[in-house]
Amino acid sequence: GENVEQHPSTLSVQEGDSAVIKCTYSDSASNYFPWYKQELGKGPQLIIDIRSNVGEKKDQRIAVTLNKTAKHFSLHITETQPEDSAVYFCAAHPFSGGYNKLIFGAGTRLAVHP
Amino acid sequence: NAGVTQTPKFQVLKTGQSMTLQCAQDMNHEYMSWYRQDPGMGLRLIHYSVGAGITDQGEVPNGYNVSRSTTEDFPLRLLSAAPSQTSVYFCASNLQGGDYEQYFGPGTRLTVT
Numbered sequence: 001g002e003n004v005e006q007h008p009s010t011l012s013v014q015e016g017d018s019a020v021i022k023c024t025y026s027d028s029a030s031n032y033f034p035w036y037k038q039e040l041g042k043g044p045q046l047i048i049d050i051r052s053n054v055g056e057k058k059d060q061r062i063a064v065t066l067n068k069t070a071k072h073f074s075l076h077i078t079e080t081q082p083e084d085s086a087v088y089f090c091a092a093h094p095f096s097g098g099y100n101k102l103i104f105g106a107g108t109r110l111a112v113h114p
Numbered sequence: 115n116a117g118v119t120q121t122p123k124f125q126v127l128k129t130g131q132s133m134t135l136q137c138a139q140d141m142n143h144e145y146m147s148w149y150r151q152d153p154g155m156g157l158r159l160i161h162y163s164v165g166a167g168i169t170d171q172g173e174v175p176n177g178y179n180v181s182r183s184t185t186e187d188f189p190l191r192l193l194s195a196a197p198s199q200t201s202v203y204f205c206a207s208n209l210q211g212g213d214y215e216q217y218f219g220p221g222t223r224l225t226v227t
Binding site for chain 1: 118145147149154155156157158159162163164170172173204206208211213215216218219220221
């Protein structure tokens with residue numbers, strides 16, 4: 001079945017720097033790759049997603065890139081702010097894995113220091 | 115809209131006890147899911163439902179039961195709690211399949227002693 005690996009597990013940056021989180025997946029048939037942000041004590045919330053027919057997507061300070069050949073996708077946050085501090089999860093939707101399945105990475109704890 | 119609501123927020127059980135975690139959504143979403151979140155392991159799918167009366171297993175279904183009698187509610191039952199079920203449980207709903215945005219509830223922190 002699908003397996004998603006996420007790196008790094010923790011990331012510490014200075015305010016204004018960029019942050020990059022990388023994920024790899026194993027099932028070449030996966031077709032949807034969302035990124036969720038989880039703030040302390042809350043449930044995850046979608047921040048950006050990308051489908052397998054697109055290579056890159058941007059939304060203000062965040063962007064996601066997808067390399068289907070290498071089976072990896074990355075989250076890029078530019079001009080980081082203290083409110084970006086949270087745990088970020090990548091996920092993959094395995095096309096043949098069941099209609100509502102998402103396989104999540106282990107998470108990256110991002111700390112943005114003022 | 116309240117979105118996805120979960121009760122209780124916290125629960126402590128003794129080994130062997132049973133309980134039901136409640137989940138409700140008011141967005142008229144057909145799809146609902148239960149996940150557990152453990153340190154270093156991300157979120158793992160326990161069970162999901164694609165509509166009233168239809169449920170299916172996720173990655174880690176053992177020890178849990180679900181049912182879906184209405185569109186709004188999707189309770190998760192622990193039949194005989196074990197310490198390995200100590201976790202944070204999240205319910206989620208989405209309008210269409212797993213390749214669409216999932217809306218998560220605030221979670222239930224369960225401790226089994």
